[in-house]
Amino acid sequence: EDQVTQSPEALRLQEGESSSLNCSYTVSGLRGLFWYRQDPGKGPEFLFTLYSAGEEKEKERLKATLTKKESFLHITAPKPEDSATYLCAVQADFGNEKLTFGTGTRLTIIP
Amino acid sequence: KAGVTQTPRYLIKTRGQQVTLSCSPISGHRSVSWYQQTPGQGLQFLFEYFSETQRNKGNFPGRFSGRQFSNSRSEMNVSTLELGDSALYLCASRPGLSTDTQYFGPGTRLTVL
Numbered sequence: 001e002d003q004v005t006q007s008p009e010a011l012r013l014q015e016g017e018s019s020s021l022n023c024s025y026t027v028s029g030l031r032g033l034f035w036y037r038q039d040p041g042k043g044p045e046f047l048f049t050l051y052s053a054g055e056e057k058e059k060e061r062l063k064a065t066l067t068k069k070e071s072f073l074h075i076t077a078p079k080p081e082d083s084a085t086y087l088c089a090v091q092a093d094f095g096n097e098k099l100t101f102g103t104g105t106r107l108t109i110i111p
Numbered sequence: 112k113a114g115v116t117q118t119p120r121y122l123i124k125t126r127g128q129q130v131t132l133s134c135s136p137i138s139g140h141r142s143v144s145w146y147q148q149t150p151g152q153g154l155q156f157l158f159e160y161f162s163e164t165q166r167n168k169g170n171f172p173g174r175f176s177g178r179q180f181s182n183s184r185s186e187m188n189v190s191t192l193e194l195g196d197s198a199l200y201l202c203a204s205r206p207g208l209s210t211d212t213q214y215f216g217p218g219t220r221l222t223v224l
Contacts, residue, residue, distance in 0.1 A: 043215035
């Protein structure tokens with residue numbers, strides 16, 4: 001069964017203090033790994049899709065990387081508006097194309 | 112281009128009732144998936160529809176069902192509601208089966224009393 005574990009569960013950072021969120025996964029064959037951001041009371045907002053080990057993608061202060069066992073979401077010089085829950089999900093490369101989600105990392109950026 | 116829309120946004124029901132939730136995908140998107148989000152279990156896959164056919168189904172009881180119309184709009188139905196069905200129900204769409212990225216709507220918050 002596909003599994004996704006995210007750590008830490010919660011992270012509080014000062015504005016400008018860079019850090020990384022971790023997503024460890026177990027999947028029979030990886031078709032894609034996805035990062036989403038979710039604000040309270042809203043649906044997840046798509047950030048990145050990664051397909052193969054070594055791949056990196058960037059968007060503003062966020063950079064996502066992928067290895068064969070885990071993915072990192074690096075946040076550089078975060079601002080208060082980056083506060084949200086960040087969700088990681090995997091999709092297997094055959095059979096059910098559902099997304100299997102981790103429970104998320106709740107990030108709080110303190111001004 | 113408008114995003115995924117879901118109606119209603121909030122719903123309060125009592126145990127034993129049934130409920131129908133609606134989802135309109137992004138224009139041109141033909142695949143619609145449904146997910147249940149709860150504080151304890153996180154996001155869990157319910158089912159996916161493409162071209163009016165259910166392609167995949169998650170591990171939920173038969174009380175949860177869905178359908179898709181020819182215009183790609185989708186509905187999900189929960190019969191005989193239980194307290195544990197209280198959750199945020201999220202709909203996600205993607206253009207087709209060859210595109211992996213799913214785009215989510217704002218969700219319907221269902222409370223069962």
